[in-house]
Amino acid sequence: MVTSEQVARLAGVSRATVSRALNGSPRVSAEARKRIQEAIVSLGYEPDMVAQSLVRQRSRTIALGLFYGDQKSTVLSSISKTQHYFYLDLLRDVEQEIAAAQYDLLLPSISHAQKNYIRSLQMRHVAGTLAIAMHPADERVKALLEAEIPTVFIDSLSQGRSSTYVTSDNQDGARQATEHLIQLGHRRIVTLVSGFSGQIGPVRQAGYRQALQRAGLPIDEDLMYTSGWNTEEAYQATLRLLQERQPRDFTAIVAGSDLMAIGVLRALHQHGLHVPGDVSVVGFDDVDLCRYTEPPLTTIRQDRSAMVQGAIQRLIRMIESDGEYDESMLAPIIIPTQLITRASTGPATGSC
Amino acid sequence: MVTSEQVARLAGVSRATVSRALNGSPRVSAEARKRIQEAIVSLGYEPDMVAQSLVRQRSRTIALGLFYGDQKSTVLSSISKTQHYFYLDLLRDVEQEIAAAQYDLLLPSISHAQKNYIRSLQMRHVAGTLAIAMHPADERVKALLEAEIPTVFIDSLSQGRSSTYVTSDNQDGARQATEHLIQLGHRRIVTLVSGFSGQIGPVRQAGYRQALQRAGLPIDEDLMYTSGWNTEEAYQATLRLLQERQPRDFTAIVAGSDLMAIGVLRALHQHGLHVPGDVSVVGFDDVDLCRYTEPPLTTIRQDRSAMVQGAIQRLIRMIESDGEYDESMLAPIIIPTQLITRASTGPATGSC
DNA sequence: CTGAAAGCGCTTACAG
DNA sequence: CTGAAAGCGCTTACAG
Structure with a gap:
């Protein structure tokens, strides 16, 4: 595996400098930056995300949770055609929006001992959580509301110390x-x-x-x-x-x-x-x-796109603000709804 | 955060011993094991998965890839109701089977520069890949076939040095x-x-x-x-x-x-x-x-269940065998199919 | 602007 | 059976 050590050697600098260059620190000379860039390309270097996660104490991963009150359901298994079909549509947008922000989407296999739900997320160093919660009384939802993990709920009107929600009007x-x-x-x-x-x-x-x-x-x-x-x-x-x-x-x-x-x-x-x-x-x-x-x-x-964009963009703002939330950051996001007239409605007729 | 250090202190042993106890090493005395267990419970300790991933050079994460030849599609976005509907059904089982094995499911946001697809997976230390590939000529499929990452394909009849496939007959x-x-x-x-x-x-x-x-x-x-x-x-x-x-x-x-x-x-x-x-x-x-x-x-x-069970169980065997594959490990898995008679077929009539 | 050093939280030879 | 030490690949004060 190519490490920053090798890049440093090839560029004739220290690993610290390579790291700075990589993370866009201004404290790197133009020449050093150039040599490092060349070394990266010629070696095909890519930073080890796990090592980064460990030292930063945070990964570029967003966990997805669906909470219906049914503790045992997994994310996808609970989305059936006739019940939560709307959320399936929503998930498509979720994946794209998260990818656009360069985060990974994680479906964690957390044991149904929801007791340790938060801890399990922490041990994975997830950056934040997107929670689709139809059942606000779910233990995990309550735990999330108490926790420090940045969380945006969809359709659960729940605000916590590090969480807010987006919902249609x-x-x-x-x-x-x-x-x-x-x-x-x-x-x-x-x-x-x-x-x-x-x-x-x-x-x-x-x-x-x-x-x-x-x-x-x-x-x-x-x-x-x-x-x-x-x-x-x-x-x-x-x-x-x-x-x-x-x-x-x-x-x-x-x-x-x-x-x-x-x-x-x-x-x-x-x-x-x-x-x-x-x-x-x-x-x-x-x-x-x-x-x-x-x-x-x-x-x-x-408006699914607006809901998801609002949710993910807010979530990422929360993540990147490092726990320093101003008021606007935790304000709920309400998305307008719109009547679409098709053929199933018409003038009232008959006696009533 | 509770670390193994604290567990060690409370149990009166070293971190090394805590680690051994945790990983089921036989070289731990019964007493030590007991004290460690108590310390873990009383502190609510859970190991840091990121640290584990770094030192083991492997996470408990399985990446999911869908390859249709369309480079830009993400996993969920390409599963539309009328086209790949079957795979949606399949994914439900995938999530459950992976969770049952205590692995997480990852939808990585890998840039469409599929050039570095493998490297990106490696930098995330994914343990293996489940690849649903309808389009065997996809660059990423080819890369996966060359790579060392344990991979099971579904519906792409591709075998590589660390990969095999499952398909219906x-x-x-x-x-x-x-x-x-x-x-x-x-x-x-x-x-x-x-x-x-x-x-x-x-x-x-x-x-x-x-x-x-x-x-x-x-x-x-x-x-x-x-x-x-x-x-x-x-x-x-x-x-x-x-x-x-x-x-x-x-x-x-x-x-x-x-x-x-x-x-x-x-x-x-x-x-x-x-x-x-x-x-x-x-x-x-x-x-x-x-x-x-x-x-x-x-x-x-x-038989979706059989396909997914076969795929995931095989994948995990491959992962846990640490690259030492015997022949049986890379043998394709073929799942029998079955005629289900309903009402859309009947006796031939007419002139033909 | 740069490097040496410490540290993130674990695991694993090595020596005892 | 157990511990001290080294190391996984990074980042980040600290000192210069």
Whole structure:
């Protein structure tokens, strides 16, 4: 292996000088810099990142964590098509953004003894953590909030001494979705959000209430349903609510996510209901599948690129500020959402 | 940070002894071992993995590489739903299997200057590489074949001085698919495989030929089509072949993958053809989507778990044998495939 | 601007 | 069975 020692010898300087040149210190003469550069090229030298990590007490590695409350799930294993599909889209951007910043992405194999979660990260000298946390009560999330490791959460509204979060403006998104329906003449609007103990579901529900309130419409708690995040549970929940509400006394459904909306559509079709002729449906997220549903889904777009860019850039600022955070550094990042109108919503019809 | 020094002090021994105890050396007295164990627990000690990596010249990290010939793609970004969907399923298992072996999974941000690909891996002291390579001519694949880094390829039939591969028995799979159709009475069978420069497409085509040959049926080169791996291209290719072959002179299609089969189904439906009434269709892979297509897809199952288990276990054996490979260590691993009969295949009908 | 020296936290011959 | 010492490949005060 080529070491800095050999570079130093070839360039006729000491290892210290090679190190300085490499790290862009101004205290290196132009000539020395030049000779070192030549030596590096001719030897094909590249610094040993492990040695650097040890002496700097920090690697150029960002750990990725996904926390659903289920302790045993690994990062990728918990991203299934019908449940956390949105996060899969997100991860693509994560990898690219981290690579662009010249950091490596690490999926650590930390034993489910989350007791030592932080220590395990420290022993790997990770520079920071990107945590996708739907379940803020997870032990590891709580540990991360206490720890000194720079952390950015996505979708867990948690701030700690070295951590902050980025999230879409979920409430405003749900507000837009609902308002869109109200403008189309809908008055009796069902909402189906995740009743999972995370924070996203309730926030989206709040947006729904807000829109009704602004429009001066009554809020009927009876029209507010919950189910799991996945397609199947949303499908089942919709079948149940269709059963309950005979004759049908609503004309639209605001779903908590696109994948849930797909379950909603399936249930409606199965009951012979036409979308949007009989019932309008709005999703949330704007995943790629929305274009391919029958009919294509009106939804609220979360700006993935902005979320990920915001998260990674902030994370790297935190890392490179060496624990000296000013206030702006820990301020949450809220990304605007946007209504995307496709074919699953239309004017209210019928008796309701 | 708690170091081995502190453990040593508390246990009244030297750091050397702590290290031996930790690494299961037999040369430690029972008492010493006990006191050290207590000290470790009471201090909550965990060894510094970076320091270990430096002195051992090897980390407990396995790098993941995906090589499609497109130099710029990152691991996750290139796994899109309609193209390399199968690999996404695979990655879930990869993460779990690697974690089970107590290794970390690394997605390195190596600059696209693949010139230094190997060196970059070395500077990170990765223990080994899992490489999913559809494009064996990729520079990085070639470099990996020359290198000393233990590597297991998936789907690239490449063996090197420190590398081997695991693959499904693709030829036999395609043979089973075709034979299944022949048994149903089909005589004129189209095959649509990827013409991409990888090795998988041609091998599957060979299985198709083999089945025809065994059945004593003529091989009509005209019935052998190619397209990209993704749904859209397979869809387009099918539209084209349907156009060409008027009146229709075939009763079945063997697709190169399930996602391609989905494109085939779409094109057939669009032409008003019924599956399997008019045309039977077989996929390849058995991804989860197969259950949800209309009709559910008959396909060839690749045993993902077996592939990944085989790959990771072999990789770890290679790593832990410290470069002393016996022959069995570099032998390719071939995983049997299996026909899964669903509703997209049926008896041949009509004139052909 | 530069080098000698100490040190990051471990492991491993070597000697006892 | 155990410890003192050297060393993995870097970086960084310190002194000049």
